Amino acid sequence: MTTSTSPISRPGLIWRALVLPAALIVLWTLLDAFGALNSDILVSPGKVLVTAYEGFADGSLPGAALATLLRALTGWVIGATLGLAAGVLLGLSGVARGLFDPSISSLRQIALFAWIPLLSAWLGNGEAMKITLIAVGAFFPMALGAQAGCQNVPAPYREVGRVVELDRRAMLTKIIFPAAVPSILAGTELSLNIAWLGTFGAEYLIGTGYINGMGDGLGAYLAAAREYARMDQVLLGVLFLALIGIALDRFVLGLSRRLVPWRMP
Amino acid sequence: MQPTRRTFLGLAAAAAVFPTTFSITRAQSKPDVIRLAGPGNAAGRPYGNGSIGVLRGLELLEKEFEPDGIRIEWQFPRGTGPAINEAFANRQLEFASYGGLPNVVGRGAGVRTTVLAASGISPTYVGVRPAAGIKTLADLKGKKVAFQRGTIFELSLSLILAGVGLKNEDVQIFDLQGADQTAAIQSGDVDALLGQGNQVLALVKSGLVEVLYSTKGSPAPGSTFGSFTVLDSFAEANPEIVARVLRGYVQASHFASLDENREKLYDIFALTGSPRESYVADYAGDDLRDRNSPLLDDFYRANIKAGLDFTLEQKLVRKPFDVDEWIKDGLLTKTLADLGYEAFWTPRAADGKAVQF
Amino acid sequence: MSDVTFKTAGSIAAAPFERAAGKASSHPAAAFRLPRWAKLFLLGIVPPIALLALWSYAVHQEWLAEQILPDPRLVYETTLDLLVTGQLPAELLVSLGRVAAGLALGGGLGLFFGLGFGLFRTLDIYVAPTVRAICLVPSLGWLPFFMLVFGIGEGLKIVLIAKTCFLPLMVGAYEGIRNRPRKYDDVSRALEFSWFARVRLVVWPSILPSILTGVRQAMSRGWKVLILVEMISSAAGLGYLMMWGRKAFQLDVVFATMIVIGLVGWALDHALTRFQHRTTLWSFKAAV
């Protein structure tokens, strides 16, 4: 988002970006010191730190984060793989597009969490259902990205391929897929993002209560924290959620910069 | 692009085949796992309360079936009753002990189950926000009341309100899960909530609500009740296993009914993550036999029938079914006799009073 | 919250039809003389019909218990019943009202902030990162706070939808301002536009496409998060109806609601895309 004309260096920008949050934390601490905080809603920063320490010490917090991450990645891999296949097919075949495009773009409009009642009726409330939900969420952006990428390969590139008489396979690997990579990566980013949210949502809404499975995740952590009005844990849970979400986002962004140095923001 | 079309046709064929792979695992002669469920808790821990909680906590079934190499799997879904019905319907469960209303709704929707025993009785508490100015049950008229819909509390509310001439339609119902109820009470968005002791009393302790009314200490209408049920298809294929599971269940009920186990009971229940003190307060002064009776007596039947009437009226169930055919007490009677517990619990008449011999 | 609107969805929306049709007509197998739209329509309804047939067959063969796979006819009847009794329209109206309120509130604020960050570099450097970070926390994560602060009433729903609608419009307005073609500034100066005319005739039209894209995304996300929050805490609305169907173990109600949710979401998106195409046609063409 920074403009190229920016006279301020990158570290400078980061430093400046941290001014406001720092000020808010100072304000938070001060308000707490003067007892102006409604402790039901906001606990003191110190309390959150202590809770974070405890959470790390007994392993519950990293454990929960790991469980959520693992679940998200499992669902994402399944959904994104299927989405990639479907997207490439739709992008390359006009017949497939004519057949499935209307159906897929209608299904896409169903809010992810609206699948919960149906999926839980079909698959129960266990791991299978959560993974499926995450996969459904990851499927659509990936399919859309891959389709857009394969379908919108600029005609001049295709013509280059035709002129040098590439066979079908080479046409795909040398022209169409490379040209589609930026769009596929954008789909990857979005689908990972949604997989992350979907995981949290699934954990939060459906809860666990099972012995089997991948263990309780951040969603369950947060739900339990809320149940006992542990605002320190709620804050911590949300913080973790945000940090991992941002980290995933950055990771994909960094990956895409490396993979496609051209045409990327 | 010819080959793409072929690929695509192949995929279409695969898609057509897919649902058949979906088809349900066939009932085998001997299962390698038995799956049981109970109502979940907000913390999402795989533990419960009541007889099913004790059965889980003491690991009676695990010990019982270990020689056969049969695993025991437990589910305590947060979605409680409705989630258990779903699990039954897609055959992910064999046994469950859960609230009377979802029991009836599930059976009414056509989930083929049979009642093996009762889940016991638990008082319902009506907690109100102190600032809401609710002094009597009649004051609830027009107020916002929170509970989880589709659970037994929907029926409890109806019965409790009926005592003061009100109906569920006279209050504003908010369908909220446990933690959301807490938040809603805290923010003042709802005025009252309905729940079991462990939940409401924990809120009382934190000063958020006061108990307006409870069915504690009396078999007053509105107490929660439930059933221990088995999936018919499983029961038909594995009658011997059903008998052994029920035996374990009755033993757990027996354990939970002995006053000498009171402290151990609280410890087991506290595994759910609800504060132990709230169980202590909930059970204080109660005869444990009254709370954890598995008997399918007239009181239980009357409750279930009231539940069916209510669900029919609320269109939760579309067509009635024969309650007496659903409740099969033969196996329970035999189990009680085998264990020598015939006289341990006193059957109650339809009004909840103990039957005098 | 979760949004599957793709960045280039606008430009793809038109393309597949042309190409699919072009391909079909050049294909020897598709030699029937059918109008293009009819061919597309016929192709497009094959999978739904196949699915319906499969569904009926599955119900007939009892692959799944009838409680969890209701007869399509029952779903149809239930949908009709819900429509005729006015329950579905009533819930839909409640839901749409919430989205509209949330979009107006959140979208308006997003626009305001986006324009602010786009116009004032100081704000952009010091304030924008924090705002963006706050927005990155998913709506569901905010729910615990929002519930405590706003309760679970109507306020919560609108605030949560507003929060969801905020980011797309903020980004839309910001990107619009930052990437708007500067060369037209000289034009507006040479033509001696007043400040107002400059904004109305040059600046606003140039950022409108990006803002409309933001509105479309906001609408799409807002609709989805609405269903979510109605599922969690509500006494009315489509999400509530769906949850009720689940708890009453009446999957036909769930199906009916899902269909409506999908259709309404599609209709909203489609209408906005059409509107966007109509009002800012130039931007789709100029970009090529």
Next chain:
Amino acid sequence: MADALTLSRPKAAQAGSVNILDVSKTFHVDDRTVHALDNVSLAIEPGEFISIVGPSGCGKSTLLRFLAGLDLPDSGRILVDGERIDRPSLKRGIVFQDHRLLPWFDVETNIAVSLHSVAGPEAEKRKRVQYLIDLVGLTGFEKALPHELSGGMSQRAAIARGLAPRPPLMLLDEPLGALDSLTRSHLQDELLAIWEREKSTVVMVTHDVEEAIYLSDRVVVMEPRPGRIASIFDITSERPRHRDDADFVAVRREITNLLAKR
């Protein structure tokens, strides 16, 4: 200033005189100082057609932007009809090399937009716009969006936009630079016709020596580093001129040689 303008033809025949006095401008690029213009002076008569040619970097476009009032010189003054330029004005219509039609408006609105700040009845403005559309030969394309026009048509629309407020001084920044030679020579004739009809002063920046000679009363040749006027050629032959006339060819060779020396 805008409201001093009317849609009727300017009465004063003297309108459009330009006086450029000792204008200088330096840019700073990467710690280097570039003298874009170094003490440039030039006087332009009302109604004159002047072309400025020169290699890139000679400051000809900078000079034109000064005339338009889009940028200001570091030192020196520019007077138009005795008034010092300090900001853009509708009295000096400018046509950019990349037509800069607003992509969101159709042709008609793009032309009408230049009358936005001009006082006058709407009906009269509409008439003026239609007149200009006819004049530049875009009749039938009133509702077309810029992306639907060819390069030549876009440039005509841009010229119409520049002409709409009847500026006494027209500034053309390589207006035909991006066009193919056929369209270009066609538009050159149209430009002449328009100029003769509108009787405004025209200052045109171009790369094309032949175009400059073909159109102008005087051709100003500039040279870079520092940007200054190398020479001024008076083209006195009668219009329409012919590119293969001896005079024409001679002047062209002279200018081309001058530019090549650099």
